[in-house]
Amino acid sequence: MPKISDAHREMRRAQILDAAWRCFYREGVQATTMEQIIKEADMSASAMYRYFGGKDDIIFSAISSSLTAVGKLLEPIVARDLAPAVLVERVTSDIETFSHREGYNLAAIAMHGWSEAQRDEKVRELIRGFYLGFREQLVARVVRWQAEGAVAPDADVAEVAKALQSIILGYVVQMSIMRDVDPAAHARGLAALLGAGR
Template sequence: MILLSRNSYSFFCDSMPRISETHREMRQKQILNAAWRCFFRSGVQATTMEDIIGEAGLSASAMYRYFKGKEDIIFSAISASLSELSVRLIPIFESMREKGPSEWITSVTTEIQNFSAKEEFNLLPIAIHGWSEAQRSESIRKLIAEFYLKIRLRLEILAEDWQKNGRISNVTSPANIAQTLMSLVLGFVAQTAITGDTTSLAHSEGISAFSVKRN
């Protein structure tokens, strides 16, 4: 009989294969995509951990190696989605300083639609569920609010530039303009998810109509 010392035990434990960061990220993405598909089909509230486990094709023990539970998956899914969307929206802000609100709304809403339309699901209808989750979970509310506030801050800076170069009126503050445009984008998301007939062009032309002066 061979007795293993504590050092020997540590040696064998250390030599066991570990999950690489690349493998971990791949598995997490697999699970999150499975969760998105479930959320798209059944909604966030109705989806269970068993649904996600089955959709991902993993065992329960494998699933819990990467996420603590459904709440963790929801938070991670929203966080990853907002981070990716932020990366795609930043260049639009940087390219709009010499343009105006109608061009901005066209570019932003088009990008949101393109980003949301995945091969097996669409994020726009799920966004409505995300807003519902924000009322239930303080951590999710803070996550989404932080994203919205960052977008509004960029919009405020952009609105100030538009006022300086005469693209828009200076009768109100850039902060008020930023809040209004943000509400317009969120309204676009809600309408698209519910009615399905909203377009970027309609919103662009709608904004332009407000700037037309009557004789």
């Protein structure tokens, strides 16, 4: 009897979070009203409050689920044995693909999440934790590059990972603001710059 209830509950929650992101993407997180989310999710106000404690809960859960989705997307790429510029290309390319396939702009969502993080410490901790986890994976990647001789043996791997993460995050910014970047071209530009290190 309650078996249906549990699966049903998760389905409803996902339906609501999806609707929320479609609104957040269009209107911004704070400017989105509960009424908009409710209408987008095609349910009643009171039904919504059965699944989430309130607007803050929806915002937090939406950002959280978004990060989980991005994590699932990027983890396998970083695990592969790719050179720096190629890694950046694959990551940015997958972000682009994911954005368009899912119907909501992942880059726009990131901007809203970062903004929200500035005013809500809990959200900042959530995003920060996720990014630090991703950075750990980058560190592991850099360690292997170092073993292969692709990175100087005396380099601080943590510092390299931070620089690498800057490039990826900066791409997302340009993707959502200038909208004139392209994974392949960006990777070529990076590769040319990498050669400049000599």
